[in-house]
Amino acid sequence: MQGAGEAAAAARRGASNAATQTDSMSGQIPRLSKVNLFTLFSLWMELFPSIDCQKTSQVSMLHVKKTGLVVVKNMKIVGLHCSSAHLHAGQIALIKHGSRLKNCDLYFSRKPCSTCLKMIVNAGVNKISYWPADPEISLLNEASNPTCTEDAKLDAKAVERLKSNSRARVCVLLQPLVCYMVQFVEETSCKCDFIQKIAKTQPGFNTDFYAENRQEKIKEFESLFLIPSEEMHKQILMTIGLENLCENPYFSNLRQNMKDLILLLATIGASVPTFNSFGFYCNESQPANEACHQSMPQEIARHCMIQARLLKTSCNDWNCDGTGAMYFIGCGYNAFPVGSEYADFPHMDDKQKDREIRKFRYIIHAEQNALTFRCQEIKAEERSMIFVTKCPCDECVPLIKGAGIKQIYAGDVDVGRKKADISYMNFGELKGVSKFTWQLNPSLAGAQGLQVLTANGSKYWDLLITCV
Ligand SMILES: [Zn+2]
Numbered sequence: 439m440q441g442a443g444e445a446a447a448a449a450r451r452g453a454s455n456a457a458t459q460t461d462s463m464s465g466q467i468p469r470l471s472k473v474n475l476f477t478l479f480s481l482w483m484e485l486f487p488s489i490d491c492q493k494t495s496q497v498s499m500l501h502v503k504k505t506g507l508v509v510v511k512n513m514k515i516v517g518l519h520c521s522s523a524h525l526h527a528g529q530i531a532l533i534k535h536g537s538r539l540k541n542c543d544l545y546f547s548r549k550p551c552s553t554c555l556k557m558i559v560n561a562g563v564n565k566i567s568y569w570p571a572d573p574e575i576s577l578l579n580e581a582s583n584p585t586c587t588e589d590a591k592l593d594a595k596a597v598e599r600l601k602s603n604s605r606a607r608v609c610v611l612l613q614p615l616v617c618y619m620v621q622f623v624e625e626t627s628c629k630c631d632f633i634q635k636i637a638k639t640q641p642g643f644n645t646d647f648y649a650e651n652r653q654e655k656i657k658e659f660e661s662l663f664l665i666p667s668e669e670m671h672k673q674i675l676m677t678i679g680l681e682n683l684c685e686n687p688y689f690s691n692l693r694q695n696m697k698d699l700i701l702l703l704a705t706i707g708a709s710v711p712t713f714n715s716f717g718f719y720c721n722e723s724q725p726a727n728e729a730c731h732q733s734m735p736q737e738i739a740r741h742c743m744i745q746a747r748l749l750k751t752s753c754n755d756w757n758c759d760g761t762g763a764m765y766f767i768g769c770g771y772n773a774f775p776v777g778s779e780y781a782d783f784p785h786m787d788d789k790q791k792d793r794e795i796r797k798f799r800y801i802i803h804a805e806q807n808a809l810t811f812r813c814q815e816i817k818a819e820e821r822s823m824i825f826v827t828k829c830p831c832d833e834c835v836p837l838i839k840g841a842g843i844k845q846i847y848a849g850d851v852d853v854g855r856k857k858a859d860i861s862y863m864n865f866g867e868l869k870g871v872s873k874f875t876w877q878l879n880p881s882l883a884g885a886q887g888l889q890v891l892t893a894n895g896s897k898y899w900d901l902l903i904t905c906v
């Protein structure tokens with residue numbers, strides 16, 4: 439047991455060395471590898487709040503589990519999807535992307551069923567990675583329905599046959615986390631705008647709130663994404679063609695790897711918590727009947743903001759598209775201009791204070807990257823929104839407005855402040871864009887407006903997700 443633990447730790451150290459070389463911004467900040475980011479996004483997409491009731495197809499004898507899917511082209515995200523009431527995630531991706539799936543890499547939160555796999559393989563995808571727990575067609579016989587389990591096993595067999603006859607690589611791609619990744623993310627999550635705002639505004643706020651909330655999330659996510667019994671997990675791995683992972687140390691390494699990633703997801707998931715009536719609300723009275731000023735449901739806003747925070751763990755540019763009625767049109771992170779070398783600009787590693795300050799003149803802000811590398815146009819008639827993990831600065835505020843974005847979801851702890859070279863004076867004064875900042879629900883009447891929106895949700899929401 440101890441030997442396996444040491445091997446995992448050694449593997450983690452190895453990965454840490456490899457990961458820091460590829461990343462020009464990282465300095466000593468531990469970063470999530472792209473492969474792990476895509477994997478965590480697939481799990482996170484599985485948790486996307488369902489607007490329509492999530493029901494298993496009634497015609498089928500099988501227990502089809504909701505699945506998240508990330509479509510990646512040239513290491514960039516081009517699609518984020520999850521199963522709907524009537525379609526599997528793989529089917530939705532096929533409808534959205536069609537033959538553009540050719541040469542893409544797909545990251546599933548569950549091993550896809552034969553119905554999805556055959557179409558995806560047929561579209562010419564390059565690689566299919568999946569989270570190695572219960573597959574899309576559930577093999578956990580919780581329903582204790584023998585017919586159901588038999589059919590699920592037959593489907594698993596069909597999947598194996600399709601896999602061995604296809605050119606696409608169907609595999610498990612999990613990488614060990616770099617050293618201190620979880621601790622680092624825990625510290626930054628605790629200090630993020632959303633937790634800080636609650637701590638500052640709630641008298642008698644329990645400082646353990648974040649830690650408790652995180653513990654709850656860990657439990658919740660482990661029950662969803664990990665098979666509690668090791669024996670059962672091994673049995674499932676055997677059925678889905680991963681018998682080579684059932685032996686130790688592979689098996690214990692795999693479990694540890696999965697647990698670490700779940701821990702990371704829970705650590706970030708707890709950073710935009712459900713607390714009292716906190717949510718993203720607009721302070722100014724808006725023409726509420728205008729669709730483009732209505733907020734989206736709080737659960738979805740929280741989900742997107744956590745996604746933006748997740749993005750922050752990895753230096754990664756991505757363009758996204760498609761989640762039911764939502765289209766992700768781009769996202770970004772803070773970085774030096776494309777093509778610049780690490781040494782071209784002053785950076786975090788420099789101990790001198792003034793150099794550290796001056797780096798802000800060269801950094802392309804997350805919002806600016808999201809706008810530059812968007813994969814769709816921002817249309818005047820659509821409700822485009824941007825998620826920013828902190829307050830947008832004075833350089834970005836006019837850009838956001840000028841680009842035609844209708845709504846900003848942001849933290850506002852820094853609003854009205856000046857920090858070295860960067861100032862946040864204009865966000866408060868910004869007019870013509872609805873600002874939804876993290877706060878207690880100013881009026882309970884606001885909550886009803888949301889339901890109207892969900893009911894008549896005919897308009898698309900366009901999203902830009904960024905992290906600062
Ligand atoms: Zn399927």
Ligand SMILES: [Zn+2]
Pocket residue numbers: 803804805830831832833834835
């Ligand atoms: Zn900015």
